[in-house]
Amino acid sequence: MRHKRAGSEVYAGxxxxxxxxxxxxxxxxxxxxxxxxxxxxxxxxxxVTGRWTxxxxxxxxxxxxxxxxxxxxxxxxxxVCLPLLVxxxxxxxxxxxxxxxxxxxxxxxxxxxxxxxxxxxxxWKMVFSSGGFLNLLLGRLGLLADGAQPDYMASGAAFWVLVxxxxxxxxxYTVVLWLAGLSSVPDSILEAARVDGASRWKCFWRITLPNxxxxxxxxxxxxxxxxxxxxxxxxxxxxxxxxxxxxxxxxLFNNWFVNLDLDKMAAAAVCVGMVLFGAILILQGLWDREx
Amino acid sequence: xxxxxxxxxxxxxxxxxxxxxxxxxxxxxRGLGQVLGQVLRCLLLGAAxxxxxxxxxxxxxxxxxxxxxxxxxxxxxxxxxxxxxxxWFPMYPTFSHYARLLFETPQFFTVFWNSMxxxxxxxxxxxxxxxxxxxxxxxYRFPMRKLLFTLYVVLMLLPFQVTMLSSYLVLNDLKLVNxxxxxxxxxxxxxYPVFLIYRSFSGIPGALLDAAxxxxxxxxxxxxxxxxxxxxxxxxxxxxxxxxxxxxLIEQPLAFLKxxxxxxxxxxxxxxxxxxxxxxxAASVITLIPPAFVFFIxxxxxxxxxxxxxxxx
Numbered sequence: 097m098r099h100k101r102a103g104s105e106v107y108a109g110x111x112x113x114x115x116x117x118x119x120x121x122x123x124x125x126x127x128x129x130x131x132x133x134x135x136x137x138x139x140x141x142x143x144v145t146g147r148w149t150x151x152x153x154x155x156x157x158x159x160x161x162x163x164x165x166x167x168x169x170x171x172x173x174x175x176v177c178l179p180l181l182v183x184x185x186x187x188x189x190x191x192x193x194x195x196x197x198x199x200x201x202x203x204x205x206x207x208x209x210x211x212x213x214x215x216x217x218x219x220w221k222m223v224f225s226s227g228g229f230l231n232l233l234l235g236r237l238g239l240l241a242d243g244a245q246p247d248y249m250a251s252g253a254a255f256w257v258l259v260x261x262x263x264x265x266x267x268x269y270t271v272v273l274w275l276a277g278l279s280s281v282p283d284s285i286l287e288a289a290r291v292d293g294a295s296r297w298k299c300f301w302r303i304t305l306p307n308x309x310x311x312x313x314x315x316x317x318x319x320x321x322x323x324x325x326x327x328x329x330x331x332x333x334x335x336x337x338x339x340x341x342x343x344x345x346x347x348l349f350n351n352w353f354v355n356l357d358l359d360k361m362a363a364a365a366v367c368v369g370m371v372l373f374g375a376i377l378i379l380q381g382l383w384d385r386e387x
Numbered sequence: 388x389x390x391x392x393x394x395x396x397x398x399x400x401x402x403x404x405x406x407x408x409x410x411x412x413x414x415x416x417r418g419l420g421q422v423l424g425q426v427l428r429c430l431l432l433g434a435a436x437x438x439x440x441x442x443x444x445x446x447x448x449x450x451x452x453x454x455x456x457x458x459x460x461x462x463x464x465x466x467x468x469x470x471x472x473x474x475w476f477p478m479y480p481t482f483s484h485y486a487r488l489l490f491e492t493p494q495f496f497t498v499f500w501n502s503m504x505x506x507x508x509x510x511x512x513x514x515x516x517x518x519x520x521x522x523x524x525x526x527y528r529f530p531m532r533k534l535l536f537t538l539y540v541v542l543m544l545l546p547f548q549v550t551m552l553s554s555y556l557v558l559n560d561l562k563l564v565n566x567x568x569x570x571x572x573x574x575x576x577x578x579y580p581v582f583l584i585y586r587s588f589s590g591i592p593g594a595l596l597d598a599a600x601x602x603x604x605x606x607x608x609x610x611x612x613x614x615x616x617x618x619x620x621x622x623x624x625x626x627x628x629x630x631x632x633x634x635x636l637i638e639q640p641l642a643f644l645k646x647x648x649x650x651x652x653x654x655x656x657x658x659x660x661x662x663x664x665x666x667x668x669a670a671s672v673i674t675l676i677p678p679a680f681v682f683f684i685x686x687x688x689x690x691x692x693x694x695x696x697x698x699x700x
Contacts, residue, residue, distance in 0.1 A: 111608040112523075112527065113523040113526075113527035113529045114523075114525075114529075115411065115519075115525035115606075116519040116520065116522050116523035116573070116610070117519070117520050117524070117535075117648055119514040119515070119519065120517060120519065120520030120578075121518070121520070121535070121579065121612075122574070123516055123572075123575065123576035124538075124539070124542065124576050124578065126482070126576075127553075127554060127557055127572060127573045127576045128508055128554070128573075128576065129538075130554060130557070131553030131554065131556045131557040132550065132553040134553065135552050135556070138552075148585075162473075168494065168584070188432070188435070191428050191431070191432055191683050192426075192432065194428065195425070195428065195429065200436075201432050201436050202690070203686060204435075204436030204437070204439050204440055205435075205436060205439055206682075206686065206689065206690070207439065207440060207443070207679075207682065208439055208442075208680055209441065209631060209661045209677075209689075210631055210653070210675075210676070210678040210681070210682035210684070211443065211675060212634060212635030212653055212674055212675065212678060213635050213637060213653065214390055214635060214637070214652060214653040214654070214655075214656040214657055214671070214674060215656065215671035215672075215674045215675050216667065217656070217657055217672075218444055218449075218664075218667055218671055219442040219445050219446065219524070222445065222461070222462065222471060222542060223660070225464050225470050227463030227466075227469055227470050228464065228470075228471055229471060229473075231470060232470040232471060235470065239694055264439065267439075268439075269693055272690050272693045273693060273694065273696075275694075276693075276694035314696075317544065318643050318696065321544050321546065322607045324546035324547070324548070325546075327548075327637075327638065328635070328637040329655075331637060331641075332637065345548065346516050346546075346638075348643070349546075349548040349551060350638070350641070353474055353551060353552070353555070353642055358552065359554050362552055365548070365549050365550075365552050365553075368548070368549050369545065369549045372544065372545060372546075372566065373541060373545075376540070376544050380537070380540075
């Protein structure tokens with residue numbers, strides 16, 4: 097009898113995972129996966145009549161001037177921000193890790209994460225508009241040409257404002273990730289190297305950095321994904337149609353959505369989704385090779 | 388205790404004591420260069436940190452200034468001539484903006500509670516769905532587990548813009564557009580907390596669970612009595628990160644909420660014009676209070692959560 101009970105329990109355990117997983121899986125299927133298939137179908141049809149049009153939506157997306165601009169800007173933004181953020185984060189993390197009590201500093205760096213984008217918009221206006229703090233500072237330092245008071249939000253410099261606000265918001269996150277990576281570098285190796293007479297710089301270059309390779313992948317991906325959220329600040333400061341230099345893919349998607357250009361949006365969503373999916377799979381491959 | 392263990396223990400203790408002595412020696416005999424380096428490091432980091440915190444200071448001091456003072460300081464922003472000025476402390480501190488916001492603007496309350504509702508319901512829904520799902524991934528071995536987990540990771544990494552249209556289509560079919568559920572339900576199905584909580588569940592040794600099974604505990608009971616308490620850190624991390632995220636949600640309400648009375652704070656704040664700067668400052672500070680509160684209470688969990696999301700599987 098005892099035997100039988102144990103058997104039935106194993107059987108229950110065999111299906112228990114389904115009970116735990118089902119609610120979440122159902123939600124994901126209903127709200128993301130199945131409708132995404134519908135989006136894929138729509139990307140091959142016209143928006144209104146639903147007639148099959150083959151690849152013409154994709155063609156019109158790629159020929160779209162705004163799409164090209166947005167892709168280029170998004171690419172440029174990523175190419176500038178990622179190395180900057182990852183590098184600055186590592187620099188700050190290494191310095192922090194050498195302090196004995198770094199909790200206060202970590203708090204300062206992390207706090208921007210808690211500041212809602214909406215609350216910070218006013219401050220960005222105060223800093224970056226033509227009569228703002230940045231011009232005030234530059235003027236005091238004598239770096240401002242006479243009479244010139246550029247409005248940073250309305251010129252090509254808007255791009256750099258966006259870069260700054262991204263770094264401001266995400267540096268703490270990156271620093272914490274790097275600190276976690278740094279603490280996993282085995283102390284014993286470092287100690288051994290130091291005993292053998294390696295300088296601090298050499299220790300860092302030859303031991304710490306190679307050991308951080310795994311963290312680098314993850315930090316890059318997470319920073320890349322967070323970079324999509326910079327749309328919040330961009331939208332709140334400059335609206336749906338900001339300066340050309342910071343018109344990102346997110347703006348484009350939003351505007352297409354507002355104008356109900358659903359066919360173009362479907363095609364673009366499939367394209368962007370595929371590119372990201374590919375990037376993620378490559379990354380997973382890299383992770384697996386590390387192991 | 389057997390002999391081997393005892394010996395190990397003694398050796399370890401001796402090692403630790405030696406380590407301590409070495410550290411003490413080093414601390415006492417630090418050269419001038421090292422001390423200077425430390426001070427310089429503190430100063431640089433401190434300066435950077437202050438730069439990071441400065442915006443909050445601006446908001447708080449601005450919210451306490453009188454209308455006239457603000458008008459004088461911020462005049463340059465609107466006219467475009469001259470420069471902005473600022474004072475470390477308001478000349479005549481006043482709470483009038485807060486009073487106006489809290490007692491004379493019922494609209495603000497609506498918007499505040501909209502935000503609260505969206506953030507709390509999203510995080511609550513996430514927990515209901517994500518905690519059991521994370522348990523399933525961490526504890527059971529089932530067919531297609533690896534594939535499903537990869538799917539979850541990919542979904543976690545996709546930005547909102549890619550899934551915006553698909554969410555809209557289904558919400559439209561369910562007649563949920565222009566209700567708070569249009570924001571809450573997709574947020575509750577987010578897979579990021581599954582990933583976070585999975586980490587803390589997978590740290591539980593399988594032998595412990597088997598022992599409980601042999602003692603006759605059912606799967607649900609094991610989940611409740613062993614899983615939940617041991618993973619509470621991971622769950623709290625997900626709560627803190629989730630709240631910070633959903634409190635300042637912009638894209639989703641912008642796309643799915645048409646009526647202004649349904650808007651959360653994050654959409655309402657930018658609507659206030661610069662002419663009402665004091666009001667805007669006060670509203671920003673109040674917007675900042677709940678996430679700041681969560682941040683300071685949960686900073687430990689926040690850090691652990693971030694660090695956990697950085698570990699590879």
